[in-house]
Amino acid sequence: MSKNLVELVRRHHAAQAPTALEVLKAAMEHRGEITDEDRRIAAEASGLPEAAVYGVSTFYDDLLQPRGKRHIRVCTGTACFAATGDAHVDELRQALGLEFGQRSDDRAVSLAETVCLGFCHSSPAVRDGDIVDAGPGVLDRVLSGTSRAAPEPEWSSVLDRPVLTRPGDWSGLARAIAELDPEELLQEVKAANLRGRGGAGFPAGTKWEFTRAAQGEQKFIVANGDEGDPGSYIDKYLMERNPALVLEGMALAAYAVGASHGFVLCRSEYPRSKPALEAAALAARAAGWLGEDIGGSGFSFDVTVLEGAGSYVVGEETALLACVEGRRGTVSARPPFPAVRGLYGMPTVVNNTETLGNVPFIAREGAEAYRALSPDGTPGTKLVCFNERFTRPGVYEVRFGTPLRQLCEELAGGMVDGREIKALQIGGPLGGILPGWRLDVPFDFDPLASEGCMVGHGGILAFDDSTNMRSVARHLLRFGAHESCGKCFPCRIGLRRAYEMFSTEQPVERARLEPLLETLELGSLCAHGGGMPAPLRSLLKHFPEELRVS
């Protein structure tokens, strides 16, 4: 994206203008479709040229699927797939007589696809207007017009003194501004060896150090709440049930690097996240934890909560910043890194919401106490979540290094209906697939990497023994191709070709598949194209007959 465009949106942002994406989203909410007149209004209001606004309006799922009076979004995420093999999707399509993206002629009903509503503990899930219904009987209720809000997942911690499931109380920020100068807080976070929880595991303290050292008239903190991984509802839990903890983490990051404003980008697939964060921000302002001169320290910081519009790749940090600016959520080559040139061209910390949720504990208790939490693994704790195939699905705070079998069997209670775990996908769609006979691996970065898997964001998704693994490959590649941002050639074309290979019943030629996987892995610009081969490789290794690759 050209510097000219970034400068255009920066100037308009400085003058309190809305972003083009915000205006287009509002038009969609209001009218159920987007017209050229809406695009002209969005261009006028945001400062983005008309052509660029057109580009935005053709990028995000939420802006592309017309809405009727009743807009029904069916979840095609991996947990719902693992629950029904997509039978719920076909049934709903047939009963409504609509395909994805279609609206009835009288504009009464519309059907859209949405990838992961975060009700993976109770699949399948359907969003009817703003009500997310899920679990047994959901289709009957949706079709009879009696949708009801599904129960939110349970959560618990195996620790006596939790880090992430303790309600945020601003005690970390209170201690930091009273006892630590910004450099001391930064060093504490570095000493804690806090690794990013969004998937890549990059040390948060190092990111902060770059931003602190970078020159800029303003610096920003951006909390990445765009939890796109199908099968994961960890950020959803944090943003909706513990939002003060996320905001406190942001304020601490801001204190350490010298930032004055923060943004949370949450997903539009989670209709409760933005209101919960905004309510927590309001309460924090009233209590003096956000705003000017916090606690009489001279430190000022406030946050804005924004909502995405349906794009998985927007979880990548450069795409995330483009989305915050209201532009197309495509990936940009790094360098420059956001720490140096990020939001509106200014030095920016981009951290996952869970990463930020660790910081209040570190600020209050210190790095040593934090490192002691997981004596057998990576410092700190991790939130994991389980899908509906488990007996006790929910969000759990666990220690790194816990054997996966213990997590799956003791914590989550194994499979329902006497089923067996055929395979797990851990950490999202870019994670490798671990067969059910290899669960004795510790849950941590290095041990999982040695199995071709990853911690990722911490979703633990089981396929039971009734699952056909070739259909898993097809499901994942359909998702991968649909969500490719379209910027780099290997991902844009390669994922489409890979999906096409698995979308028929024909055997797949290994001689054509292998070079395609290599091209995706080594050629792609970001982890989306680079990571999609990982589950394919583990499926090829562990389930070669089912995949029918020869």
Added chain:
Amino acid sequence: MLVTIDGHDVEVSPGATVLQAIHALGREVPTLCYDRRQDPFGACRACLVGAEGAPGPIPACTTPCRDGMRIDTQDPTARRVVTAVVELVLSELPDPPGEHTELGALARQLGIRTLRWSGHVHERRRDERHPYLVFQHELCISCGRCVRACDEVQGAFALTATGRGFDANVTAGLDAGFLDSTCVSCGACADTCPTDAITEVTLLNLSDTA
């Protein structure tokens, strides 16, 4: 700082990219989304090269030089991936690219005769209403050069990337063609297009009669 390209040393200024170092030696590597008048974009991955110590090939256009870096433009892994990428690009077009185009020349240079992958191709869609410019959307490979020429060089902001994934493309204005956009008919987009997706009418006429 000093960088070694295929065994030849070259002195570059701090901030120079690997591609600039390669060019400083008078050498070339394949590119499709690169135009030296524009900021590097990093989309096509045709400029992948080997770098000593790196876990895999690196894109020359967006990678800054480090002192003492050793680059191998003939790295077998990089060459293999680049050939595959160009095959993939050819597979999205309904017809082979014109021989005189950059893409056509690159396919020849890499010796690509058959494609290992095929499938869905771009739908034909042609905008001929503008007096000087013709847009053939099916030939667009989303290299972004026209959009950047319009934004960075001309400042007309008449073009945009559209869609996403395989359906990504480029269009003018609100998708109603060049004529109904802020296009100033400068031709910078046609000048930089590597596939003839955007052409000047005169050139197109010449090729039609040829």
